[in-house]
Amino acid sequence: MPKPVVAVVGRPNVGKSTFFNKIAGKRISIVEDQPGVTRDRIYTEVEWLNNQFTLIDTGGIEPKSDDIILSQMKRQAQVAIETADVIIFMVDGKEGLTASDQDVANMLRKTNKPVILVVNKIDAQHFTGNIYDFYQLGLGDPLAISSVNGLGLGDLLDEIVDRFSDDSGDDYEEDRIKVAVIGKPNVGKSSIINTILGEERVIVSDIAGTTRDAIDTPFTQGEDKYVFIDTAGIRRKSRINENVEKYSVIRSLTAIERAEVCLIVIDATEGVTEQDTKVAGYAHEQGKASIIVVNKWDAIEKETNTMNTYTKEIRNELSYMPYAPILFVSAKTKQRIPQILETIKFVSNQHALRVQTGVLNDIIGEAILLNQPPSDKGRRLKIYYGTQVAVRPPRFVFFINDRELTHFSYTRYLENKIRDAFGFEGTPIFIEYREKGGDE
Numbered sequence: 001m002p003k004p005v006v007a008v009v010g011r012p013n014v015g016k017s018t019f020f021n022k023i024a025g026k027r028i029s030i031v032e033d034q035p036g037v038t039r040d041r042i043y044t045e046v047e048w049l050n051n052q053f054t055l056i057d058t059g060g061i062e063p064k065s066d067d068i069i070l071s072q073m074k075r076q077a078q079v080a081i082e083t084a085d086v087i088i089f090m091v092d093g094k095e096g097l098t099a100s101d102q103d104v105a106n107m108l109r110k111t112n113k114p115v116i117l118v119v120n121k122i123d124a125q126h127f128t129g130n131i132y133d134f135y136q137l138g139l140g141d142p143l144a145i146s147s148v149n150g151l152g153l154g155d156l157l158d159e160i161v162d163r164f165s166d167d168s169g170d171d172y173e174e175d176r177i178k179v180a181v182i183g184k185p186n187v188g189k190s191s192i193i194n195t196i197l198g199e200e201r202v203i204v205s206d207i208a209g210t211t212r213d214a215i216d217t218p219f220t221q222g223e224d225k226y227v228f229i230d231t232a233g234i235r236r237k238s239r240i241n242e243n244v245e246k247y248s249v250i251r252s253l254t255a256i257e258r259a260e261v262c263l264i265v266i267d268a269t270e271g272v273t274e275q276d277t278k279v280a281g282y283a284h285e286q287g288k289a290s291i292i293v294v295n296k297w298d299a300i301e302k303e304t305n306t307m308n309t310y311t312k313e314i315r316n317e318l319s320y321m322p323y324a325p326i327l328f329v330s331a332k333t334k335q336r337i338p339q340i341l342e343t344i345k346f347v348s349n350q351h352a353l354r355v356q357t358g359v360l361n362d363i364i365g366e367a368i369l370l371n372q373p374p375s376d377k378g379r380r381l382k383i384y385y386g387t388q389v390a391v392r393p394p395r396f397v398f399f400i401n402d403r404e405l406t407h408f409s410y411t412r413y414l415e416n417k418i419r420d421a422f423g424f425e426g427t428p429i430f431i432e433y434r435e436k437g438g439d440e
């Protein structure tokens with residue numbers, strides 16, 4: 001089941017970033033040992049009372065003029081309404097109620113998503129009188145917090161996890177492959193989706209009802225079932241100016257969260273951009289299968305080595321996902337478009353691949369003979385045995401003598417040996433170590 005997404009919206013300066021950093025600083029444990037993966041501070045993974053969720057800061061509005069602030073706030077709220085499971089609407093208890101708070105509240109009241117009204121900057125008990133005005137917003141009881149002093153944060157986290165509904169997960173069939181099509185504005189996401197949907201034997205399903213269906217596109221090809229996740233902003237072209245980079249990143253993050261396979265679409269005429277690196281890094285960290293789709297291949301002047309040169313550049317920029325297949329396509333000429341669904345099906349199977357413990361240990365044994373594990377001060381890392389503990393993504397646990405003796409490069413070596421033997425194409429694999437005889 002995908003993790004719920006919680007989005008914070010509110011006027012500039014109400015304290016969204018302060019709140020976000022406070023929550024992140026306390027509870028986040030950043031995995032720093034993955035080289036090349038950029039961490040984007042607009043989201044953080046939060047764990048509270050055994051509930052995990054992704055917190056997104058939609059902030060960063062430039063306070064140029066009241067008009068601009070208001071229109072940007074509306075857009076921000078719209079993105080939150082469409083993508084989040086719970087929305088935190090943050091207002092400023094020091095400044096009091098403003099007209100733009102009213103406007104945004106009007107939008108938020110219309111959604112059936114849970115909205116929590118939070119009054120920030122209530123730094124001491126005697127300020128609590130400031131919160132009564134906010135009842136007018138019609139969003140229920142305001143919750144007083146002080147992000148700076150850390151007051152009320154526990155209560156707020158309780159409220160948030162209370163609002164997660166049991167059915168916030170997707171109720172698609174087990175065998176329907178969930179695909180997120182991600183990439184910067186204008187790379188050709190909707191052209192690719194529409195070309196695939198227009199292919200022979202592709203039938204767009206017609207199930208209406210839940211909110212999810214309104215934004216997703218389920219379809220079948222022969223026996224195979226797929227769904228493109230969060231196509232609302234992609235296929236419907238009426239969306240006004242969705243080109244603010246940050247919103248497109250937020251959309252991508254929430255789509256990745258719900259998907260199994262990510263199509264990372266890159267514009268051949270532009271190459272890999274910083275935003276692609278960020279978003280692809282997120283797909284990797286979240287353990288999703290990925291395919292790199294280089295679109296607009298028709299628009300490139302080709303020489304003998306163009307594809308190789310391109311491949312090198314992509315491998316270099318997205319160095320943390322050497323496992324991802326690269327497809328050079330053109331939505332315009334339909335070149336290699338049929339390969340997209342084939343590859344999706346393929347990597348989805350790889351993502352769910354489970355290897356037998358016996359065979360795995362034969363491979364590990366051979367790998368160890370070929371290249372001795374690292375040692376330190378005369379003690380050598382011993383790997384007793386390994387086993388695959390999960391699929392989607394594949395996770396392995398290796399039982400060892402001493403975690404201190406493990407080394408990133410040796411883990412990478414073992415990962416490569418596993419890939420050589422079993423494939424796991426298109427999917428990250430994760431290796432964890434446990435000390436045998438320890439208290440775990």
Ligand SMILES: Nc1nc2c(ncn2[C@@H]2O[C@H](COP(=O)(O)OP(=O)(O)OP(=O)(O)O)[C@@H](O)[C@H]2O)c(=O)[nH]1
Binds near residue numbers: 120149
């Ligand atoms: N007194 C008080 N000040 C706060 C509190 N939280 C934030 N602030 C202050 O409010 C100002 C704005 O905080 P930010 O966290 O940058 O606000 P923001 O909502 O993220 O603003 P944007 O990034 O522009 O959207 C800063 O000067 C903070 O120190 C609080 O709980 N109490």
Ligand SMILES: Nc1nc2c(ncn2[C@@H]2O[C@H](COP(=O)(O)OP(=O)(O)OP(=O)(O)O)[C@@H](O)[C@H]2O)c(=O)[nH]1
Binds near residue numbers: 298331
């Ligand atoms: N030459 C060429 N142009 C393409 C191709 N695919 C898309 N385009 C053009 O690129 C532009 C953007 O395509 P869209 O499909 O709207 O891109 P998008 O990624 O969905 O864009 P947003 O909705 O803004 O995120 C359009 O003008 C398309 O005609 C392609 O394969 N070759």
